[in-house]
Amino acid sequence: MVEEFQASKPIYMQIADKINQQIIRGELLPGNKLPSVREMAVKSGVNPNTIQRTYSELERMEIVETRRGQGTFVTENEGMLHQLKLRMQMDIIESFVKNMKELGLTEEDMVSGLKRYFIGKREI
Amino acid sequence: MKVFKGLFYKELKLTKNWFMVGIALLILGIIVGLGLTKYFNEPNIFAAITVMILVGHGLYLPAYLLTSLNIEGQTQLWLHNPNRGAVLFLAKLAAGFVLYAVSFFMALVVALWGLSHAVNAESLFSLTGGPALNITLIGLGITLGTIFLGVWVLFYWSLFHSLKKVPFLRSIRWPIVIGTWLLLTAIGNYVSNLPMYQKLKNIGVIKLNAYSIEFKAGKTSASAGFVDNAELSIMNGIIYTVIIFAVFYAAVWLLERKVEV
Amino acid sequence: MIEFKNISKKYGRDSGLDDVSFALDKGKIYGLIGPNGSGKSTTLKMIAGLVRPTKGTVLVRGKAVDRRIAKDVAYLSELDMFYQPFTVKDMIDFYASQFEDFRIDRVNELLAFMKLDPDKKLKQLSKGNRGRLKLVLALARETSVLLLDEPFSGLDPMVRDSIVKGLLSYIDFENQTVVIATHEIDEIEPLLDEVLAIKDGKVIDRQNVEELRETKGLSIIQWMKMTFKE
Numbered sequence: 001m002v003e004e005f006q007a008s009k010p011i012y013m014q015i016a017d018k019i020n021q022q023i024i025r026g027e028l029l030p031g032n033k034l035p036s037v038r039e040m041a042v043k044s045g046v047n048p049n050t051i052q053r054t055y056s057e058l059e060r061m062e063i064v065e066t067r068r069g070q071g072t073f074v075t076e077n078e079g080m081l082h083q084l085k086l087r088m089q090m091d092i093i094e095s096f097v098k099n100m101k102e103l104g105l106t107e108e109d110m111v112s113g114l115k116r117y118f119i120g121k122r123e124i
Numbered sequence: 125m126k127v128f129k130g131l132f133y134k135e136l137k138l139t140k141n142w143f144m145v146g147i148a149l150l151i152l153g154i155i156v157g158l159g160l161t162k163y164f165n166e167p168n169i170f171a172a173i174t175v176m177i178l179v180g181h182g183l184y185l186p187a188y189l190l191t192s193l194n195i196e197g198q199t200q201l202w203l204h205n206p207n208r209g210a211v212l213f214l215a216k217l218a219a220g221f222v223l224y225a226v227s228f229f230m231a232l233v234v235a236l237w238g239l240s241h242a243v244n245a246e247s248l249f250s251l252t253g254g255p256a257l258n259i260t261l262i263g264l265g266i267t268l269g270t271i272f273l274g275v276w277v278l279f280y281w282s283l284f285h286s287l288k289k290v291p292f293l294r295s296i297r298w299p300i301v302i303g304t305w306l307l308l309t310a311i312g313n314y315v316s317n318l319p320m321y322q323k324l325k326n327i328g329v330i331k332l333n334a335y336s337i338e339f340k341a342g343k344t345s346a347s348a349g350f351v352d353n354a355e356l357s358i359m360n361g362i363i364y365t366v367i368i369f370a371v372f373y374a375a376v377w378l379l380e381r382k383v384e385v
Numbered sequence: 386m387i388e389f390k391n392i393s394k395k396y397g398r399d400s401g402l403d404d405v406s407f408a409l410d411k412g413k414i415y416g417l418i419g420p421n422g423s424g425k426s427t428t429l430k431m432i433a434g435l436v437r438p439t440k441g442t443v444l445v446r447g448k449a450v451d452r453r454i455a456k457d458v459a460y461l462s463e464l465d466m467f468y469q470p471f472t473v474k475d476m477i478d479f480y481a482s483q484f485e486d487f488r489i490d491r492v493n494e495l496l497a498f499m500k501l502d503p504d505k506k507l508k509q510l511s512k513g514n515r516g517r518l519k520l521v522l523a524l525a526r527e528t529s530v531l532l533l534d535e536p537f538s539g540l541d542p543m544v545r546d547s548i549v550k551g552l553l554s555y556i557d558f559e560n561q562t563v564v565i566a567t568h569e570i571d572e573i574e575p576l577l578d579e580v581l582a583i584k585d586g587k588v589i590d591r592q593n594v595e596e597l598r599e600t601k602g603l604s605i606i607q608w609m610k611m612t613f614k615e
Contacts (some may be wrong), residue, residue, distance in 0.1 A: 007604035011575050031405045041553045045546075046575040047414055048558040050595065130482020138469055166476045204433055205483050206456035291395055291435070378453055385435035385462075 012053040131215030171242035174235035185274035188220035209379040278375040286382035327359040388564040401427040403586040417566040419583035425566035433460040463534040474503040486527040513544035524555040589610035
C-alpha cells in the first residue's frame with residue numbers, strides 16, 4: 001500500500017528520516033546499495049523527483065554516496081554514521097525537552113520523571 | 125499501410141455482428157419469398173423479392189456507416205489518433221464495402237436464380253445485351269449508388285456531430301442538418317436542369333443498347349429503375365466523381381476541425 | 386512543454402474555461418484538481434486536441450495543437466472503453482497499429498504487472514480491469530505528454546494502488562509531462578510535483594506540493610479545503 005505522510009513536513013524529509021532510521025537500526029549496513037530512484041518511488045508511491053531530492057539531501061549529509069553508473073550506497077565512513085546516530089538522538093531529545101518545558105517542567109523534573117518511568121516499566 | 129490495416133480490422137471486428145444480422149435478414153427474405161411463392165404458387169413473387177433485396181443493397185453502405193459511426197460517436201475517442209481524418213473515414217468505407225460486396229454477391233446469385241425461374245424470364249435475358257452485360261450494369265449501378273450515398277452519410281454525420289458542442293446550434297442540429305439537405309437537393313436540382321448542364325452531360329455518351337437498370341443519382345438520393353436503351357455519360361461520371369470527392373473532403377474537414385469529444 | 390494562452394471555451398451558457406493561462410514543464414507530474422464540472426476534463430481534452438478553444442492558443446512542444454497532436458500526447462479518458470467485441474489483445478494490436486511509439490515489448494510486461502489476460506473480452510472485464518487496461522494502453526507509448534482523466538474514479542483501493550505503482554514504474558520521469566485530473570487527491574498527493582486548482586473554468590491557485598509543506602506545513606488536502614471554501 002502507498003505510504004502515509006505527515007502534512008507538516010516535506011515528503012522528501014520524511015523519506016530521508018525513514019532511511020536514516022533503517023541505517024541506525026542496522027537494517028541498512030555501511031556499503032549497502034539503496035534502491036534505485038524508480039524502485040524507491042514505486043515502493044513508497046512517491047514522485048521520483050521527490051526521491052531524487054531525498055537522495056541528494058542524504059548525499060549532502062554525507063550519509064550516502066552516489067557512485068557513477070552503479071547507484072547510491074550507504075557510506076562506509078563509520079564516523080559519519082555515528083554522528084548520524086547522535087544527531088537523531090539529539091533531535092528526539094530536543095523535541096522531548098521542548099514539550100516538557102512547555103508543560104512548565106524543570107530539568108530536574110524531567111530527569112526524575114524519566115527515572116520513575118523506567119522503574120515503573122521494570123515493575124510491570 | 126499498417127495504420128490502414130489496423131483501422132480496417134478494427135472496423136470488421138466492430139461490425140461483425142451487424143454483418144451477421146444482415147446475412148440473417150437476407151436468408152429470412154429468401155425463406156419468406158420461397159414460402160410465399162409456394163403458398164400462392166406464383167414463382168414471380170420470389171423473383172420480385174430477390175430483386176428488391178438486390179436493389180435494397182443500394183442502402184447497404186449508408187446503413188453500415190451509420191452503425192459504425194454511431195458506435196464511435198458514443199465517446200468520439202476514435203479521434204484520439206495521430207493519423208489523418210481521411211484515413212479514418214476511408215478505412216470505414218473500405219470495410220463497409222467489403223461486407224457490402226459479400227452480401228451483394230449472395231443477393232445477386234439468389235436474384236439470378238429467382239429470375240431464371242420466374243415466368244417470362246426469358247424476355248429479360250433475350251433482350252439486347254444479354255444477361256452478362258445486364259448483370260454487370262445492374263451491379264455497377266447499385267454499387268456506385270451505395271458508395272455515393274455512403275459518402276454523403278459521412279458528411280451529414282460529421283455535420284451533425286460538429287453542431288453538438290456549439291452553443292445555440294446544439295438544440296437545433298436536426299433542423300440544420302435537414303435544412304442543409306434540402307438546400308443541397310434544391311441546388312442540385314436547379315443545376316441539373318440548367319441547359320448548360322444538359323449539354324455537358326451529353327458529352328461522351330455511350331449508348332449501351334441494353335435493357336438495363338438506370339443509375340440515377342440526385343445529390344442526396346439514388347433511384348434505380350429499369351429503362352430501355354440505357355446510356356452512360358462519361359461527363360456525368362466525371363461530374364459525380366468530382367462531387368463525391370468534394371463531399372468526402374468536406375466531411376474530413378468537419379471531422380478534423382469541428383467534431384469534438 | 387504545454388502552454389495555455391488566454392484560453393476560453395464556451396459551452397452554451399456554461400463556460401468550460403474562462404481566460405486560462407498556464408505553462409507546464411517537462412519531467413513533472415501535475416495534479417489538476419477541482420470539483421466535477423470545473424473544467425478539468427475540458428483542459429485535458431484541449432491538450433489532446435480533442436476540444437478546440439473558443440479563444441486563445443494551446444501549445445504542446447511549441448506547436449499549436451490540433452487532433453493529430455495525438456502523436457505526442459497519450460490521453461486516458463475518464464470514459465469507459467466501448468469496443469465491446471474486442472479482446473484485450475485486439476485493443477493492443479489496434480493501438481500498436483495506430484501509434485508509432487507504441488512499444489509491444491513493454492505491453493507484455495505491463496499486462497503481467499496489471500494481471501490482465503490478453504484473451505479476455507472487454508465486456509468480460511471488471512471495471513477495475515478496464516481501468517487498468519486503459520492505463521496499459523497509455524503507458525505502452527513513449528510520448529512527451531501523458532494525460533490521465535480521473536484514473537481512479539470508481540475503482541477499489543487495490544486497483545488504485547496498482548495504477549499508482551504502474552504509473553511510477555513506467556513513466557519517463559525525466560522527459561515526460563504527466564497531468565492527472567482528479568477530484569480524489571488523497572491517493573496521489575505524494576505522486577505530484579505541482580497542483581493546479583480549477584474552479585468554474587478558472588485556475589484559481591497553483592502550488593508546489595513540497596513547498597507547501599515546507600513553508601506552510603500544509604498537505605494538499607488541507608490546502609484544498611482552504612482554497613475551495615472561499
